Amino acid sequence: MFVKPIKIPYHIKQYEACLRRLAPGSTRNEVENRFKRCMAGFRGEQSITYFLDYLPDEEFLIFHNLRLFDKIHYFQIDWLIMCSRFSLILEVKNISGKLTIDHGLWQMIREIDGQTDIFDDPVLQAERLTEQLRKWLKQRFEIPDFPVESRVVITSSAQLQIDNQKDFSIRNIIRKSYLGKELDKINQLHTKSFIHQSDLRNMGNQLFTGHNPYVVDLFTLIKSLSPKDIINGVQCPNCGLSPMKRSLRYWHCDPCNHSSINAHLAALRDYYLLFGPNITNKQCRDFLLLDSQAVAKGILHSTGQNYYGENKGRIYQLSPDLLCNDR
Ligand SMILES: [Zn+2]
Structure with missing residues (x-):
């Protein structure tokens, strides 16, 4: 087997x-x-x-x-x-x-x-x-x-x-x-x-x-690659363009008029693969191109499995379940 x-x-x-x-x-x-x-x-x-x-x-x-x-x-x-x-x-x-x-x-x-x-x-x-x-x-x-x-x-x-x-x-x-x-x-x-x-x-x-997956530290391995080179934003699952805009509860794509409630999951999966599971509210807003601290907090509470620290210093740990959502 x-x-x-x-x-x-x-x-x-x-x-x-x-x-x-x-x-x-x-x-x-x-x-x-x-x-x-x-x-x-x-x-x-x-x-x-x-x-x-x-x-x-x-x-x-x-x-x-x-x-x-x-x-x-x-x-x-x-x-x-x-x-x-x-x-x-x-x-x-x-x-x-x-x-x-x-x-x-x-x-x-x-x-x-x-x-x-x-x-x-x-x-x-x-x-x-x-x-x-x-x-x-x-x-x-x-x-x-x-x-x-x-x-x-x-x-x-x-x-x-x-x-x-x-x-x-x-x-x-x-x-x-x-x-x-x-x-x-x-x-x-x-x-x-x-x-x-x-x-x-x-x-x-x-x-x-006993298996330990090989995890690459991309920014150390590839000398010319900097975190600044990474394009932020939520990609539209319908047309592939980014960034989608966040309205009250949905992500909306202006070019194709598609709305999605969970398009941020694929983006957070990318974040996890690129930077690892730890993320702050500010890093989340920067990566998903969000203005609202409260919306980011809601997203992190639903996708994080754990957090430590208080207020601005709080670090969330993204759930490895995010990685199971293969595209
Ligand atoms: Zn679209």
């Missing part, structure tokens, strides 16, 4: 929110490039769910995008598949062009349109993840010798070239089309059970709760 099904990761939603509120220019281009790169990776991960759907529900636990802490660093696994006999890490690469895996120098070289990019050796990356997951499991469970396998899955139609073909670990690189067969092979290879199904479920719960 999919314990943690495929979902667009939080940091991609952050880039998306940023793009909704940035004027054209070089900073927007940079955010757009990051968004496109991450989205291509996500699409690659998404494209293999077809093969994972065939794993029997009652036996396998499947996690997409698991980010765990090994007490020193965070490590992120694209797909983790577990059963009582083994666990399998799938490191997905959706990179187009000509890919040369140079296992001697631990690098992957991509050539496309006359341009060369260097990436980390994905086999080494997957092996490191294997060690980190082993350590993570060992810190919590007593299961000596529980096998942890890893494979690098190339989901693009990249032309692959592998230096040093004799290296055994190169066999851990497979193309997406071969994944079904590879899953069968790994399944047949491991016949011995190491844990009871109930313990496996417990393990699954701990992995699920």
